[in-house]
Amino acid sequence: MGKDISKAVIKRLPRYYRYLGVLEEAGVERISSGELSRQMQVTASQIRQDLNNFGGFGQQGYGYNVHHLRQEIAMILGLDHTNNMIVVGAGHLGQALANYANFERNSFHVIGIFDVNPDIIGRKVRGVEIMSVDELPDFLHHHDVEIAALTLPKENAREMAEVLVKNGIHAIWNFAHTDLNLIVPDDVAVQNVHLSESLMRLSYSLKSRQEKYGGAVQDKEA
Amino acid sequence: MGKDISKAVIKRLPRYYRYLGVLEEAGVERISSGELSRQMQVTASQIRQDLNNFGGFGQQGYGYNVHHLRQEIAMILGLDHTNNMIVVGAGHLGQALANYANFERNSFHVIGIFDVNPDIIGRKVRGVEIMSVDELPDFLHHHDVEIAALTLPKENAREMAEVLVKNGIHAIWNFAHTDLNLIVPDDVAVQNVHLSESLMRLSYSLKSRQEKYGGAVQDKEA
Numbered sequence: 001m002g003k004d005i006s007k008a009v010i011k012r013l014p015r016y017y018r019y020l021g022v023l024e025e026a027g028v029e030r031i032s033s034g035e036l037s038r039q040m041q042v043t044a045s046q047i048r049q050d051l052n053n054f055g056g057f058g059q060q061g062y063g064y065n066v067h068h069l070r071q072e073i074a075m076i077l078g079l080d081h082t083n084n085m086i087v088v089g090a091g092h093l094g095q096a097l098a099n100y101a102n103f104e105r106n107s108f109h110v111i112g113i114f115d116v117n118p119d120i121i122g123r124k125v126r127g128v129e130i131m132s133v134d135e136l137p138d139f140l141h142h143h144d145v146e147i148a149a150l151t152l153p154k155e156n157a158r159e160m161a162e163v164l165v166k167n168g169i170h171a172i173w174n175f176a177h178t179d180l181n182l183i184v185p186d187d188v189a190v191q192n193v194h195l196s197e198s199l200m201r202l203s204y205s206l207k208s209r210q211e212k213y214g215g216a217v218q219d220k221e222a
Numbered sequence: 223m224g225k226d227i228s229k230a231v232i233k234r235l236p237r238y239y240r241y242l243g244v245l246e247e248a249g250v251e252r253i254s255s256g257e258l259s260r261q262m263q264v265t266a267s268q269i270r271q272d273l274n275n276f277g278g279f280g281q282q283g284y285g286y287n288v289h290h291l292r293q294e295i296a297m298i299l300g301l302d303h304t305n306n307m308i309v310v311g312a313g314h315l316g317q318a319l320a321n322y323a324n325f326e327r328n329s330f331h332v333i334g335i336f337d338v339n340p341d342i343i344g345r346k347v348r349g350v351e352i353m354s355v356d357e358l359p360d361f362l363h364h365h366d367v368e369i370a371a372l373t374l375p376k377e378n379a380r381e382m383a384e385v386l387v388k389n390g391i392h393a394i395w396n397f398a399h400t401d402l403n404l405i406v407p408d409d410v411a412v413q414n415v416h417l418s419e420s421l422m423r424l425s426y427s428l429k430s431r432q433e434k435y436g437g438a439v440q441d442k443e444a
Contacts, residue, residue, distance in 0.1 A: 014419035078429035096314035189427035197236035205411035207300035
């Protein structure tokens, strides 16, 4: 089934998943496409179109069953089982990722953290000890690891990506300023998170708003 | 000029900027659309189309002047001047953002870091002292701050966004798991960075590759 869903819909699924999670936590059992549309600020027809892709759980006059819909999306996204993850690079960003309790709720479990810096090797992050990258290949051969988060500097990221792939990793969550998807084989999934680029888009967006709204800081004090 | 450029092109500009930066650092003075196409793995015609948006610096038989093109893009993105930034939330993620030397190279300068946790208030990150959020409004009135990065938990992010906007912030770089763009006024720019959603997309991408390539981990050892 998953193969028939368009890339654009897949891209939107995590957001549906998040909103449905908030609803479920709030005890909401069902929701209409109209109400979901209001909360998510997308059109109700897009919601119906998107969610029809996997079985049309919405029923006229009833709406969507929040729990079932969320479970269905979880299955499509591969969140219905635990994905073991390692973090390579235990700087602030790596530790932030390893610390995210939210990931665990969403079925991502950090079982190893690696770094080159002897000063931090041996320290623990959420009960997981920071190990030397030298131990990485051995670790990968003895554990079932699906995903590697990579927070190394650009200079080391490509080499490390090769080590990871060589040792069986098929998914890299890349935070280095380089497009790793261009160098790994086709059967390795990569998501590049380029924080600088996001910040540049914000800068552009600020600049164009200043042009539109006239630069002057408006007085917003109540 | 900026207003005539489509959203899709703007979205791609930071990537051009990054690649041109690598070329410039390597001493490359000019590059053809064909060569840039090979490196970035987009078609040469898309590159020409994108870059023609701002003045057609490419010349037949010469290619693009790397330095000039990069400067032009910097201007469009608002990187031709220093953008002062504060970081609200000095956990690992906040400290990672404050530590990014790369941002400084790209004209973003962190001048303040704020948190509620008394244990870390007073500590320094890259020479900038972590202050109490209570001092935030006063700080904003006495400093010229363009951008606020927000790394608070979801529960506190909305309230803090309101405080920021009320005190003159017009750009929020949001890492909380909530869509702040839905609650701020139109003249405030927001970029939401939802790390969990990126990780879910990776999980989906891994799963669909496993289906396509048949799940078995291939032996990649040399």
